[in-house]
Amino acid sequence: MDSVRSDAAPVVLPTAVKILIAGHFGVGKTTMVGAVSEIRPLRTEEVLTDAGIGVDDLSGVEAKTHTTVAMDFGRITISRDLVLYLFGTPGQDRFSFLWDELASGAIGAVVLADTRRLKESFACIDYFEERETPFVVAVNCFDGGDRFTPADVQLALNLDPGTPVLLCDARDRTSSRTVLVALLQHVLSLPV
Amino acid sequence: MEAPHEQWPDAVPVVRPYAMTSGRTTPVRGAFDLISIVLATRPPEHDDGLHPESAQIIRHSQEPVSVAELAAELDLPAGTVMVLLGDLLAQRLIVTRSPTPARGVASRPVLEAVIHGLRTL
Numbered sequence: 651m652d653s654v655r656s657d658a659a660p661v662v663l664p665t666a667v668k669i670l671i672a673g674h675f676g677v678g679k680t681t682m683v684g685a686v687s688e689i690r691p692l693r694t695e696e697v698l699t700d701a702g703i704g705v706d707d708l709s710g711v712e713a714k715t716h717t718t719v720a721m722d723f724g725r726i727t728i729s730r731d732l733v734l735y736l737f738g739t740p741g742q743d744r745f746s747f748l749w750d751e752l753a754s755g756a757i758g759a760v761v762l763a764d765t766r767r768l769k770e771s772f773a774c775i776d777y778f779e780e781r782e783t784p785f786v787v788a789v790n791c792f793d794g795g796d797r798f799t800p801a802d803v804q805l806a807l808n809l810d811p812g813t814p815v816l817l818c819d820a821r822d823r824t825s826s827r828t829v830l831v832a833l834l835q836h837v838l839s840l841p842v
Numbered sequence: 843m844e845a846p847h848e849q850w851p852d853a854v855p856v857v858r859p860y861a862m863t864s865g866r867t868t869p870v871r872g873a874f875d876l877i878s879i880v881l882a883t884r885p886p887e888h889d890d891g892l893h894p895e896s897a898q899i900i901r902h903s904q905e906p907v908s909v910a911e912l913a914a915e916l917d918l919p920a921g922t923v924m925v926l927l928g929d930l931l932a933q934r935l936i937v938t939r940s941p942t943p944a945r946g947v948a949s950r951p952v953l954e955a956v957i958h959g960l961r962t963l
């Protein structure tokens with residue numbers, strides 16, 4: 651069976667890391683994923699079910715309904731050995747346990763915010779603060795949005811002074827990459 | 843291009859994925875994450891006898907690929923793909939590399955490499 655690569659063979663699989671792009675409905679998550687991704691954003695679905703669903707109870711399957719949540723994601727190949735994935739995470743509270751799975755093992759998160767709807771960012775910020783997931787806040791400067799300074803936003807969102815706040819244009823690759831670099835530098839600056 | 847706002851349907855009946863995995867929601871072997879990287883151990887022509895979806899996984903994982911990408915390409919929920927992958931792993935038809943365990947923040951060299959990549963790519 652020499653065509654078979656066994657577990658023992660020196661197969662080198664790349665390391666994968668992920669960053670979450672979070673934020674409320676319509677804030678520009680998919681736009682940012684698309685701006686930096688080398689592939690068109692792909693879409694994956696999670697099916698949310700109640701825990702303890704009867705595994706052998708196929709007869710009951712058609713009676714059951716499940717919630718599906720769509721997530722967009724993109725990819726940036728850093729090198730042959732390292733791939734970065736970006737997940738645009740749905741912002742609704744009721745998906746929080748999906749977030750648990752996404753946030754687990756994530757390098758950190760970008761919380762996209764819109765100054766016209768700052769209050770809608772609170773749930774997201776609370777979530778990452780509580781989990782101690784490192785994050786930066788990136789204000790997506792929609793045309794016509796009020797011009798706030800990062801300091802204004804920091805104050806309005808009652809952020810920890812150590813949490814970086816940036817202004818960005820989620821449609822712009824360079825701007826969005828700058829946000830990602832800021833997140834990574836923030837993570838590096840945290841005590842281990 | 844202006845993408846229409848996506849809605850998440852609240853209650854969508856999902857039958858097919860559960861039938862495909864005989865209702866199982868957790869993989870037989872191996873814990874998969876959305877960014878677990880998977881690689882087939884064989885070329886696709888050896889796949890006789892596999893479910894069509896499992897054969898598709900083998901076809902799509904001739905090069906290293908993430909669970910999320912497989913799910914998107916197969917148009918199946920990620921959880922379903924993980925169950926199928928668990929079976930393939932048990933049959934040694936794939937190898938996998940799990941991402942950093944929960945709470946395990948990537949190491950400093952990895953973070954620095956990502957920064958460097960983002961700045962120079």
Ligand SMILES: Nc1nc2c(ncn2[C@@H]2O[C@H](COP(=O)(O)OP(=O)(O)OP(=O)(O)O)[C@@H](O)[C@H]2O)c(=O)[nH]1
Nearest residue numbers: 674675676677678679680681791792793819820848
């Ligand atoms: N003018 C302007 N429009 C933007 C900007 N970012 C995003 N948009 C637009 O805002 C809309 C919503 O952006 P999306 O990227 O779909 O937002 P989202 O957060 O993924 O939305 P959901 O997934 O539905 O929650 C789209 O029509 C974008 O084209 C921006 O910086 N400026």
Ligand SMILES: [Mg+2]
Nearest residue numbers: 679680722738
């Ligand atoms: Mg979106």
